[in-house]
Amino acid sequence: MIRMVVTVALLSACRASEYEYWHGPYSAGPIYGKSPQCVGIPEDLRLCHGVGYSDMLLPNLLEHETMEEVKQQASSWVPLVHKKCHPGTQVFLCSLFAPVCLDRPIYPCRKLCEVVRDGCTPIMEAFGYPWPEMLTCTKSFSHLPSM
Template structure:
């Protein structure tokens, strides 16, 4: 009986570890050109390892090669090797609905010629809309900043209660009325924040 209980406990603990897996480097060849290089498993299609995801994504290589949609590779990689952002470890970021629709609109006509339709696992209707949820699209990926853009490091986990003057010359930590707030999906939705993602260099 003790062995059975121990086995069940190990299985449950193992399941929790897989669910909250940390970020890992992207090994899927098709996704090496994406503006992110870290992913996490399981992915949005419930593949527990990148090896499983590689076997599944390979069936779309010919569609990517013929370039039926300029966003197909981005969409597939966002599904099979989702971007791993430390602030969204428990809520992996999905591709936006519009990205899925653009990929489907470009590629489904070609798929139909060979008696295939857009896969049900890529249900565009179930993906978030950019202005009402957190999602990624090629246009939203920031790779360079204009000189007048101020980047705030969200890893500090501190957001001000009240907006501070951007040109404040006498700012110090004693005057700042701040409280620690984790920038999670819920925070972004409740506070209606705009957000951007950029690769670490």
């Protein structure tokens, strides 16, 4: 419970102008062709297992509709979390791959994205990987349905 409070606090500790980065309108209706549902975070979703909450929203904030898709995409990020390039890396990534299941999703703010990107980009580039377009810190979720 304490870890969930810390996780939620990290995600929501942004000024309103920073929060607009990932914050988008969201409804309980169909999203990406499927209605959102709460599902348990499986133990083999190593990136987010033990992140501080047990249920996630599916489809997630990166438009992954199935758990298999989430696990396949998230698995490539586990080594970056282990590099400890920024203390907020796991929280940032899990907020997108396995968003906490609440009445309304919590999106990471621009500031969190920027500090994780700035801390992790040098490590990623050392291994030949650029910061991915899907995590661009100026991205908006304007494609989400309005409430």
